[in-house]
Amino acid sequence: MKAAACHILVKTKAQADKIKKELDRGANFQALAKKYSDCPSAKKGGDLGEFKQGDMVRAFDNVVFKKELLVVHGPIKTKFGFHLIKTLYRN
Secondary structure: OEEEEEEEEEOOHHHHHHHHHHHHOOOOHHHHHHHHOOOHHHHHOOEEEEEEOOOOOHHHHHHHHHOOOOOEEEEEEEOOEEEEEEEEEEO
């Protein structure tokens, strides 16, 4: 199975919660990713492109391959920090 997703990666749950609130109020995901994300994908608005199941850490995969599409999920904690994840599609 493959999927495409974008995410925002930050160091603290408090910061992720704050960004999630902005998103819930209608803020632009890509703009916030460019502004806040610690991932190199920030330059592309958090876009991670297409990847296969198993390419990402388990907690990340569980969201991308099991949760609702086009909804921002998180904060999800991994060894990298706290993610806000939006799955664009999967097949």
